[in-house]
Amino acid sequence: MSAEPHATLPPVRLPSDAELARDALVAPLFARAVRLARWAGPDTRVDIGGELVAAQLTEAAAALGFDAADEEGPVLASQAWRVAVDTGLVDVTEPEDDGEEESGTALPGEDLALVPAGAPGEVLGLWLAALDTVLADAAVPDLDGLVDALDAGGEIDFDQLDWNPRREADFLDGVLANLYLLTVTERGASDRPVPLPVLAASMVIPQDMSEPTDAVLEQVSDAMMRLDDQFRQLEPIGLVEFRPVDEALMAEADDEELAAGSVAGAADDEDVSRYGMVRLTPLGLYGIRARMLEAGVVAPAVGELADKGADALLDAVSDYPEGAAQAEIEQWLTGRELPAAVAELLAAARGADEGGPLRRLRCQQALAPAGPEAEPAVRAVLDDPELGGLARVWLSERGVADVPAPDGAMVFWLTVDTIAAQLAADGETVELPLLMESLTAHHAGFFDQVWRVEHPATAYVLEAMGRLHPDRKAAKEARKAAFKARSRQS
Template sequence: MSAERPSLPPVRLNSEAELARDALAAPLFVRAVRLARWAGPDTRVGAGGELAEAQLPAAAEHLDLPADEDGAAYASEAWRLAVDTGLLDVTDPEEGADGEGQGTDGETEGTVTTGENLALLTGGSPQDVLSIWLDGLDAVHADATAPVLDDFADLVGEDGSIDFDALDWDPEAEAEFLDGVLGNLYLLTLADNGAGEGPVPLPALAASMIVPDDMGEPTDDILEQVSEAMMRLDDQFRLLEPIGIVEYHPVDEALLVEEGEAADASAAGADDEDVTRYGMVKLTPLGLYGIRARMLEAGVDAPAVGDLAGKGADALLDGIAHYPESAARAEVKLWLAEYGEGSAVSAAAELLAAARGADEGAPLRRLHCQQALALAGPSAEPAVRAVLGDPELGGLARVWLAERGAADVPAPPEAMIFWLAIDTIAAQLDADGELDELQGLIEGLSAQHSGFFDEVWRVDHPATADVLEAMGRLHSDKKAAKDARKAAFKARSRAGG
């Protein structure tokens, strides 16, 4: 059976040390750490763990923020992150008989102590830092999907209860939408083998979640939905940027008063000069790490280069089966590095053993085995020579030795030549390579031997008939294509159907 294709391409992540440094430099995280070190025994908090309002000016001043509402809001946001990530531990307020625990305004207050996670930021490992940062990302994500309250007083009933139904807010749907957007941004960043690392226009990102794939010209209703989603995403990315996962160029505020223009921008016709006014967003290396971590937690198959290092050769060859070429090479290099320089023969022997098989994915395993052996270097030669007589591996072994100019390479028997041709084409068909390259391979292999189609249908390979049918479809020479189809019929008849 062919190897299961991952739902996402493999991502190349920075080292954990680099990512940890990026996490510690994220503006919101920096503020949270500074407040955690600033807090002391006299710092008072409210019943919900928030910093007492009377202390917000001092906190803002400590963070070098302006002494206004914005400064207080930023300080409050950083305080919440410090509590959510365990940099601070909140003691619940307990009112004593003598009134201890009451603030100057009569509100019950609690205290805080340093959380154990604060010490890990300097004395722990990069993994410790990243684990704490991920908790912060979860907290900011929750804030970004919280409802926007224009007038909170309208939601409070006469008895003091909050009418949540009036919010018209579905927390699961909101979180799912934002995760979908971040997932699309992740996929766009990895597109074309990393060529899609530039910023993505916010209208295009919003449209990717709203406009149906089979819709031609978006309707006015769809454009209005895209516009509304775009404005919501603008608010959310403004909240997400300080935690370090994105670089965000926000929507030009002048557009917010230009009625209808935001909706128009979501159409494909917005020109390149104007599109930046509607917001541009780009995942950072830390963002790639963070979004992937969230996807893995949700059960999404999101591979990363290096995942297969230290695993068996069978896991390696199956795992890289549908990786882009550069990612596959990087993965193999990391896998070989686990063996060490003096163990090339053992590594090559394990790769060759894993390449055997008559299942659907075996041809592609053998192709990647041959490519992996090229990276193993000349010291792998003894292991390669050991399989020269193997009917499944002898062909690729001869190719490997010939490419290295090795001496005393025995000529392959004719049956092995035909078998290798079928196996090679089967691998390329499974790999979904470029059509022009595949056509060139088919025509080149069939031209190397006169009477190719008169003999090849007898090859005892599970993919013989399928390969010949593909050759009949793809060969540019009409006579050769007809001969291939005839050979495919013979191969199926020989196999009993």
């Protein structure tokens, strides 16, 4: 799958391998491939390339339960057979080139035994091989004009056909990568289908284009029609759930009207279901992630850090959206002795590096659901200059008695650390100015003292407060304090 190497995506939440394997086995196309593999025998004949001879397609369709009058049966049988061959569910012996043998033979392959008896990972490996075949087929356009595109030597003239195989495969990879990102991004609803126009526009309309031109709208329309055909092919393998473009809608509008209407409908949050809707299934998320990992993309999954140390956990979840970070932390805590786990988390949260504030925020998040068992480990860091404020907050929130009051230096340090963590986690959100106002409102002369705080992010935080603090006078004082902090650091 084409992707930028070393890019990091938000973590995905996946069912267990056993659940995914069950989904794979009931995917219609994969299930048909298994049935044909079991049907294959000594009398099965194949052409060059392992395709069933024409006379046997009807028999294969019948084996799949299609009536002889069903014109779609042989087509679906041919697709399922190709998957069976490519995945190793069927072993074929092709006819010799010398012409002595008119056809080759096919028998059930060794990998067929993995279907009833293999481990979930082995079943998923077969399904991934089937997915590769289906994706390759989906990247091939409608070849009605193939005969006209043959040159004098019988080779395909791709220029005349206007089809570049690599370009088509990259386009589909890009669409699926965008769909994956929309699904795993926390602000997107993973169980909500994505309108087809949104995907088409993501591949065609430049990000800096405020108003699409007619030419661009026509490209969006072409992309929608291409995706409509491709997702119809991808649904039977269990990759997506798909609602095709309404055929009546296509008859009502020309290309430009279709694209303009779909883009406008998506922007106005109108009912765009007639323009097509698509959603990656859990199995689809698994499959696209597997392809991304193979391409060198960092595509984490929730639960992967369960056997890692607290330092690796906090470093990783620092880059996660809040919900995914919480889910990963909960899985990490499961099965661990809580007092020891809390002590390990607190130790990993220390550090004066740039990532320290966000590690401490995630550590605080991890400790939030902890009960009385965690108290001894938390009390042990009350005098720690980096963790003492966090410990006091945790103990106070639980109504614990005799919590020592923090001194002024700790209060200012914790304020800087908290704002630095929020900036690292979410950037300059609309809620951040309110947090700044709340943290500074109860400290007279706050900006006269905070610039002296021995925290690596002091100047950075004060500069942000100078931009964002809702009180103009306080914002001005923050900018002056930031200048002093920078000068002090220099």
